[in-house]
Amino acid sequence: MNEREKLLKRLQVCDFVLNETALFLNTHPDDKAALEYYKKYMEMERESRAEYVKKYGPVSRNEYDGGPRWNWIDNPWPWEEV
């Protein structure tokens, strides 16, 4: 696993945790522990995403970095070998 894949994996883990915790929170909207847990991963997700986008380009279309090229189309797609 190279550096890019490791970073991507971290982002995937964060997003997975956020997804599942969000489902729990739908039915337990005032659960303090769950909210704290969500917040912790939200912060981690934000950091992982920012680092990935900075180093390897956008994960999602709205992450254009203002550079000279629309690099959304350059990113290796999830089904491609790098």
Place this chain on the structure above:
Amino acid sequence: MWTYEKKLQYPVKIKRPDVAAAKVVITQLGGPDGELGAAMRYLNQRYVSPYKEVTGTLTDIGSEVSEMFRFSPPPFFEAFATA
């Protein structure tokens, strides 16, 4: 893969609920020749596209069609329910 935003892509206000029209709309959305089927075709065809410009565009329009689906239902079902 998809995200939901609590806003409409374009403001919708149904003035006159119409069940017959609603039936046409939901078929156009999810029916056998509907937008959802088109979205799946865009998203599958991009895997064999030899140009990345096309891969990107198929991804974007394939996602946008799904956006239409998820943006349209609330006012649509509202009209259906009150008819």
